[in-house]
Amino acid sequence: MKKLHAIWFVFFVYVGFAQPLRSYDVDSSYAGKQLILVNGTVDYSASTMRNEVLNPLIFGGYIDSAAKSRSMDADKPFNTVGFEATASYTHYVSLKNKEGFPSRWMIGPTLGTTFMGSLKYTSDLYTLAFYGNEPFLGKYADFSYSEASYYQFQTLGVSLFDRLSQSSASLNLVGLNSYYKGTLGGLDPMKFYYSSEGDSIYGICNGSFSQLTSPAYFKGLGLALSGDYRFKIANEETGKSMSMQLSVSNLGFAVSNQVQTQTLDTSFAFGGYTLSQLINRDGLLAPGFSYADSLLETETRSKVIFLPASIQIFNVINTQSTARIQPSYGFRMILIPGYIPYVYAGMVTKIIPGLHLGLCASYGGFSGFKLNSAIHYNHKRLSLGIGSDNVIGLVSKRAFGKSLSIRLRCDI
């Protein structure tokens, strides 16, 4: 009986959140004077790191050896972890035409906040972090081409909405709160060799790390464009047309005059100190000696930082359609290291008029194959959706991330 309850619960959750909500849109009312859009997404995912490791890393907790091992088993030469947390609010008001009636254009303020980060890392970097350097006895540990980046910014802009085509465009002022970017290896590799006896370490070190050092709340300012362009394509077999949407967001930049970049380009061999060095505190052990100062070159200057823009194209679900089942498919790309093109395909089912459930399979992003789901309810002028791009991750420790999105659209 308990199993039955569990299956029913899982089924309910899965179906309840079916549908890639971020790729789901509906037509707006032609008659509304105002339109309010609220979107929110929290998503973290990994290519090989399972939730039993990811969750403690993000929310705290102990990562036991079995959990580390299971993620290690899935490891590939290169792996990715990424997260995205966004929230936006847009409030359109209708413009009037010459006759005093609402025109096809709506305009309004839009504001949003974005936290986005990614890490592309080698299998050796995972091993070093979670198992130490013991596994590298007599081997190279290669961290070359590992990359990490993090952006936190807020946007405030004005958006123009064409209710006829359901397309929109917005120009946003960007306030950059935080930015980190690190790379290991580049032109030269970043690797270490730990001798089989454990008595020597050799390293070739090449990398850089950038961060904003301004004490201001907004450490950089810039501009960004976002927009949706909706168009129809005809189905040659059925002769019916289908709405497609091309969306671009955060296509822009921020300028900061205090970007500190530390670069490392050196090699070393270390086999231990001599007793004289230890007793007399010579060389590396001398009081006041700084490893960082001796190895790193630090430069602070103004820099243009490009935001992690995203582009996606997908078919728009027609909530007015009489069809019981509609296909759902799309493509998304975010310009951030480690993110691979994300594609999904599935179907949307109308349960009852106004209530749609969707279920898709996806591949890409920071992860591999995932099951996406969403539920969307449309009643009169209110449209509300909630969904997940990784429904299995919501309940399984063995999955590779979690995702949750909400969307509210209100025509007044």
Next chain:
Amino acid sequence: MKQYIFLVGLVIVLASCKKQATSWDTELGAPLINDTLDLSKLTDNNTLVANAGGTLDLDLTKTILDLGLSDIVSIPDTQVVQIFNPTIALNVPAGFNVFNETEEHTIDIPGVQLKKIRVFSGKIDLKVYNPLPTSVTFNVTLPGVYNNGLLFQQSLTVGAGDNANPTVGSGSLDLSGYEMDLRGINGISFNILQASVVAVTDPAGPAVSVTPSQQFKVEATLKDIALDYARGYFGNQVFTDTTALTVDYLNNIVSGLIDVNNIQLNLSLSNGMKVPVKSELSLIENVNSTGNTVSLSAPCIGQDLYLAPATGAWNNLTPSVQQVQINSQNSNVEQVFENLGATLNLGYNITINPNGNVNGGWDEIFSTSRLKVELHAQMPLQLQADQLTLADTFAVSLNQNNAKTHVSGGYFQLDASNAFPMQCQMKLSFLDANSQVIEETIGDALVLSAVAGTPNASGMYVKNSSVKFYLSKTLMEQINQVKYIRVEGILDTPNPSGSANQQVSIPMGAFLHVRLKAKLQTQIVY
């Protein structure tokens, strides 16, 4: 009310959503020490020398006393003041010799009667005072003071002054190289410096009036005089002291025994001064870290040894030498060394001119003259160690926060290649601020003696050992209380079968190569 309760509940729930620490365990390893300990520094400076058998002998020379001319005779800074008052009032024309006077001045050197000296360095400062209303030239000469046959002479011309405010002139002259005859005008005195002053008024100046109330003054000051030759009688001087030779590391021996053989100590006394000397070795004793003292019992202790004056001149000086042999046959010198004390006290009394002025004041000391006492130790570096325990304590500052990334356990591994014929059991003690033991960790194996090893490419026997020192979780939890680490090594010199200790010689080129590495279980916490 319900809304209020809901709101409060919501705040409590949100406030309780504090992120738990993320943590996992990992193992980190790193090399810490890589070094070779050998005796090359001691062989380079010939403290240790190879013998015919390919093993090392100790060949140590220590100078206990080394006296030179400056230790026997020194000239204090001396000021000579010569004053002249005219006896009658008279008017003097231009270029008039106001006064011309030679005086003797005694240099105060108690107990020493110097007849002749040569200045190595130093100077004389002259200061003259003119009370006349015309310029006066002061010609100062020091009779008996010559440099390469030239008499010391200095002229100072000073402008017009008056009796209340005489004009002052000054000058300085380097005395290096000057020879001084200190026998005085009659040639039979000692410690006498003669000074002659002639004062002449300006030949182109006006006639002036000279009265008895006017005072002409010349000050000559000998400063920082160092000698490189002295002749005379240097007095009956006694030099007595107890010198401590310390080898601090021996204080680290806390227990155990060593057995040494064939010690040869040679005490050498050398008199390079043309002065009779009497010497006495009053004491040789060894004091160890427990305060135990073993005094040398030998015929030479307390015995007067007379050293005749050296012969020859400065360039062919032949010192007078006395040698004293101290060995296992005529003394308890082995027991003195086996006491393993860090301090070796040597007491001596040196007397010059023990019988007074028997040379008729003809003592001579040259720049090359030295009165020296040297201790020369020579013996095979051969010993037997029986549980010889060395211990040393180091202050440390170890801090870690268990709520952050910290070491939870692990071990240190010492890999040693030992070419010394000794084995060592090592122990680490972790002590708190009151030197109380928090935990001890004993090496899980011995650093084995080379006698159990195999020959390397050079034919030297080498034994490899690997010793681990484990750090318990309990220790790591208390690591912040650790303020000192005591390292203890128990040394033995076993025979090849390990059944007993034996006398061993240290082979030439012996070394101990150590590599210490850490394997630490680390909990990453953030």
